[in-house]
Amino acid sequence: MSLIRLSPHVVWMPPGPPDRPSLCAVTGERGTLMLDAGASDAHARLFLEGLGEMGIARPRTVALTHWHWDHVFGAAEIGAPVICSALTAGELQRLANDDWNDAALDARVESGEEIAFCADNLKLELPAPRHVRIQLPEMIFERLLTIELGGVTCRLQQVGGDHSADSVVISIDPDGVLFLGDCLYDDIYAPTRHYTTAKLFPLLDKLDQINQPQAEIIVEGHVPEVMDHAAFDSLIGRFRLIGGLANQHPGDEAAMIAACMTISHGELSEDDAELIHAFASAPRPKD
Numbered sequence: 001m002s003l004i005r006l007s008p009h010v011v012w013m014p015p016g017p018p019d020r021p022s023l024c025a026v027t028g029e030r031g032t033l034m035l036d037a038g039a040s041d042a043h044a045r046l047f048l049e050g051l052g053e054m055g056i057a058r059p060r061t062v063a064l065t066h067w068h069w070d071h072v073f074g075a076a077e078i079g080a081p082v083i084c085s086a087l088t089a090g091e092l093q094r095l096a097n098d099d100w101n102d103a104a105l106d107a108r109v110e111s112g113e114e115i116a117f118c119a120d121n122l123k124l125e126l127p128a129p130r131h132v133r134i135q136l137p138e139m140i141f142e143r144l145l146t147i148e149l150g151g152v153t154c155r156l157q158q159v160g161g162d163h164s165a166d167s168v169v170i171s172i173d174p175d176g177v178l179f180l181g182d183c184l185y186d187d188i189y190a191p192t193r194h195y196t197t198a199k200l201f202p203l204l205d206k207l208d209q210i211n212q213p214q215a216e217i218i219v220e221g222h223v224p225e226v227m228d229h230a231a232f233d234s235l236i237g238r239f240r241l242i243g244g245l246a247n248q249h250p251g252d253e254a255a256m257i258a259a260c261m262t263i264s265h266g267e268l269s270e271d272d273a274e275l276i277h278a279f280a281s282a283p284r285p286k287d
Contacts, residue, residue: 003050006217006226007175009152011054013047014224019070019121021221023047024179026172027056029150034059035170035179036221037082037135038074039125045077061139063147063156065181065221066164067091069122075135082137083147085158087166089140096134100126115189157210161203162187162195171210178215182222184235186278194281197243204236242272246279253280 003011006024013023020043024035032051038044048058062075064084072092075082084092098104105122108114126132139145147154155171160183167183183203186193211232218227227235242260249255256276261268 003047003054005054006219007172007177009149009175010172010177011051011056012219012226013050015222018124019222020125021070021182022179022219024219025051025056025059026149026152026154028152031060031149032057033147033149033154034062034078034080036065036071036181037062037078039070040073041077043125044074048078061147063154063168063170064088065169065179065183066167067095068164068182069095069118070125071181071221072134073126073132076133081139082135083139083141083145083156084137085166085168086140086142087158088168089137091166092134092136096136100130100132102128117188155210157206159183159203159206159210160199162199169207169210171215176213176216178211178218180218180220182220184220184239185222190283192281193278194283195243195275195278196282197247197279200239200243204239207236238272238275242275242279245276246282251280251282251284253277256280
């Protein structure tokens with residue numbers, strides 16, 4: 001897969017099967033910073049080959065958005081120091097202590113520690129027998145880190161969210177690029193995938209603060225097209241609208257659908273229906 005130039009300093013490898021996420025490289029006068037490390041050695045090598053074809057220097061450092069396997073398993077192959085948040089660092093140490101053979105994966109799925117979706121895709125990305133190398137970080141930050149690359153600045157900020165408490169987003173200036181990782185996705189490590197306004201709304205507030213001035217190019221972890229600021233604003237608006245309905249009608253999917261259709265003049269998109277279901281599926285506090 002070829003890399004795509006998004007801006008003067010940023011190139012992007014779109015996501016691909018089985019569950020490979022977006023990867024980016026930011027190159028300044030002082031070197032290249034890679035954003036997320038890929039799902040495997042093979043994924044990382046493909047990215048490095050793409051950089052070479054474009055005449056871009058190998059990464060001097062790798063910044064991780066969160067701990068999930070598909071974003072970190074390629075780090076050792078990159079061969080550069082890893083930067084991540086303190087929360088991510090703790091999770092990487094846990095991953096380094098795990099066994100990754102099929103039997104161990106299946107046992108963790110059975111116990112609820114792992115989910116079938118991730119285990120199945122991991123087996124596709126890394127068929128047995130597999131050797132997993134977890135690269136532990138050399139630089140750990142709390143909440144916020146600014147990296148000056150020479151002519152381009154990357155700001156890493158922990159934002160949390162339902163998908164992963166350690167989620168970090170990276171803004172790139174002056175290019176106007178915002179790298180989101182998976183922060184806007186739902187909680188997949190739960191009996192039922194869901195969103196909660198308790199975690200999503202503070203994340204959206206942080207994104208509003210980070211995204212000033214507005215980025216022109218927004219990259220998500222598993223979406224094969226980038227967004228412009230208008231599409232991003234529309235997405236955030238839908239999250240706030242349907243999240244507000246979830247607060248008004250907690251757990252009542254039918255009432256949320258009716259309210260949304262009233263607001264939308266009788267129309268309900270497939271995306272809105274899925275979002276309503278995800279909010280309605282959130283665990284409710286016990287009385």
